[in-house]
Amino acid sequence: MYSKAEENYLKAIFKIYEKTGKHVHTNAIALHLDNSAASVTDMVQKLSEKNLVNYTKYKGVLLTNEGKKVVTGLIRRHRLWEYFLVNKLGFGWDNVHELAEELEHIHSEELISKLDEYLGMPKYDPHGDPIPNGEGKYSMRTQLLLSDLVAGQMGTLVGVGDNSSSFLKHLDHLKIGIGTQIKLISKVDFDDTFLVEVQGKEHNLSAKIASNVRVKMFDR
Amino acid sequence: MYSKAEENYLKAIFKIYEKTGKHVHTNAIALHLDNSAASVTDMVQKLSEKNLVNYTKYKGVLLTNEGKKVVTGLIRRHRLWEYFLVNKLGFGWDNVHELAEELEHIHSEELISKLDEYLGMPKYDPHGDPIPNGEGKYSMRTQLLLSDLVAGQMGTLVGVGDNSSSFLKHLDHLKIGIGTQIKLISKVDFDDTFLVEVQGKEHNLSAKIASNVRVKMFDR
DNA sequence: AATATTATTGAAATTAACCTAAATTATTGA
DNA sequence: TCAATAATTTAGGTTAATTTCAATAATATT
Numbered sequence: 001m002y003s004k005a006e007e008n009y010l011k012a013i014f015k016i017y018e019k020t021g022k023h024v025h026t027n028a029i030a031l032h033l034d035n036s037a038a039s040v041t042d043m044v045q046k047l048s049e050k051n052l053v054n055y056t057k058y059k060g061v062l063l064t065n066e067g068k069k070v071v072t073g074l075i076r077r078h079r080l081w082e083y084f085l086v087n088k089l090g091f092g093w094d095n096v097h098e099l100a101e102e103l104e105h106i107h108s109e110e111l112i113s114k115l116d117e118y119l120g121m122p123k124y125d126p127h128g129d130p131i132p133n134g135e136g137k138y139s140m141r142t143q144l145l146l147s148d149l150v151a152g153q154m155g156t157l158v159g160v161g162d163n164s165s166s167f168l169k170h171l172d173h174l175k176i177g178i179g180t181q182i183k184l185i186s187k188v189d190f191d192d193t194f195l196v197e198v199q200g201k202e203h204n205l206s207a208k209i210a211s212n213v214r215v216k217m218f219d220r
Numbered sequence: 221m222y223s224k225a226e227e228n229y230l231k232a233i234f235k236i237y238e239k240t241g242k243h244v245h246t247n248a249i250a251l252h253l254d255n256s257a258a259s260v261t262d263m264v265q266k267l268s269e270k271n272l273v274n275y276t277k278y279k280g281v282l283l284t285n286e287g288k289k290v291v292t293g294l295i296r297r298h299r300l301w302e303y304f305l306v307n308k309l310g311f312g313w314d315n316v317h318e319l320a321e322e323l324e325h326i327h328s329e330e331l332i333s334k335l336d337e338y339l340g341m342p343k344y345d346p347h348g349d350p351i352p353n354g355e356g357k358y359s360m361r362t363q364l365l366l367s368d369l370v371a372g373q374m375g376t377l378v379g380v381g382d383n384s385s386s387f388l389k390h391l392d393h394l395k396i397g398i399g400t401q402i403k404l405i406s407k408v409d410f411d412d413t414f415l416v417e418v419q420g421k422e423h424n425l426s427a428k429i430a431s432n433v434r435v436k437m438f439d440r
Numbered sequence: 441a442a443t444a445t446t447a448t449t450g451a452a453a454t455t456a457a458c459c460t461a462a463a464t465t466a467t468t469g470a
Numbered sequence: 471t472c473a474a475t476a477a478t479t480t481a482g483g484t485t486a487a488t489t490t491c492a493a494t495a496a497t498a499t500t
Contacts, residue, residue, distance in 0.1 A: 026448065035488080042488085043487080088338060090334060091334065099326070245478085255458075255459090257477075258481095261478065278477080
């Protein structure tokens with residue numbers, strides 16, 4: 001199996017690639033992992049040796065299929081543990097990331113498939129992110145950003161774009177969570193904020209918040 | 221916090237001390253952990269620096285109170301995870317040791333107290349071993365070895381002295397587990413075996429098995 | 441195209457956890 | 471009691487994952 005360090009590099013590469021869709025530069029990885037660029041070069045060469053990434057000097061890396069498989073496994077474990085921590089042990093959704101980060105490095109296939117079954121094979125984690133199945137497949141929901149709605153439209157919150165504790169705590173405070181129904185009353189151009197209605201109450205949300213809330217439109 | 225390696229050394233020292241009750245020699249630890257004696261000396265000196273053991277050159281080590289506290293925490297985590305794996309996820313009792321060995325190194329106090337609560341604060345793990353509470357206290361049951369019973373006496377199996385997979389699988393095969401009632405019919409001096417009755421069936425158990433089965437006598 | 445900026449690399453050093461081989465100390469049994 | 475044997479420690483290395491720092495390559499700016 002791969003070491004914790006290797007796995008964390010692969011995850012970082014995956015995450016950065018998700019945003020940019022281009023070759024992932026060593027510097028970007030160094031920034032993300034708070035490591036020196038020199039360490040990253042070392043590790044990236046090692047990962048390339050093991051055929052987990054394709055590496056071109058000065059250009060950056062891309063995950064190979066093998067590398068993607070490793071990352072999908074990590075994400076599956078991470079999100080299943082988050083689901084367990086929140087829905088069985090009663091942790092808050094703002095509080096489980098670090099623990100899942102440790103638990104995901106336990107590799108037993110049997111453990112994960114039994115945990116999956118015990119949890120009822122959930123499709124989404126507590127932040128609305130999809131949980132890959134045993135084969136690495138996961139469903140993407142058609143979803144929009146709250147900031148992309150048109151005034152008057154209504155949606156159900158299905159995910160958040162940022163899992164930072166401070167953001168999630170803020171949502172908790174507003175009594176907004178997964179499943180909450182949100183109606184966009186209007187966009188306020190003047191200060192680029194969003195007037196919404198949640199459970200009968202009006203709130204004024206910043207653009208930063210609105211662009212980190214993912215909603216699903218009602219089927220009609 | 222302490223590293224995995226340090227914790228494993230402390231656990232080994234604890235286990236060996238449990239059996240012998242004397243200073244724990246370098247070689248005994250090396251044997252237990254399958255390390256070289258020289259590595260053990262290194263680590264033991266480090267643990268001594270950190271006041272987790274008292275170390276006398278050429279004589280061996282004893283755990284300090286601090287060291288004992290660390291070990292009790294490890295045992296608590298290990299046994300709670302075993303309980304979870306067996307009673308929630310459906311693992312067999314012969315199959316959980318290695319996984320618990322990994323899970324026990326996750327240090328979150330919140331995780332363990334929430335897990336404990338979720339499990340209903342169990343007092344014994346799936347092998348009948350006591351689970352220390354948050355303060356490190358645990359109850360010892362008055363228990364006997366099956367091999368110490370007198371012919372005709374009956375007891376309930378409450379624990380096993382060996383958690384090896386092969387031993388536990390053998391017990392499974394005989395349909396003997398925690399809670400099983402066992403009656404000693406007679407000791408067979410000739411070949412040092414034990415004739416017992418379990419659920420209406422007679423079995424002839426070796427001395428090795430009988431001395432690794434712990435029973436509690438019926439209260440009358 | 442020349443220069444400035446940013447990214448990448450190589451070399452040398454560090455730390456934790458190991459190892460082997462050699463030296464030292466303890467034990468024991470003739 | 472003292473020499474042989476066993477156990478332990480020391481000394482000196484190895485490996486994985488880091489770091490820092492200086493040199494070099496690629497890219498961007500004027």
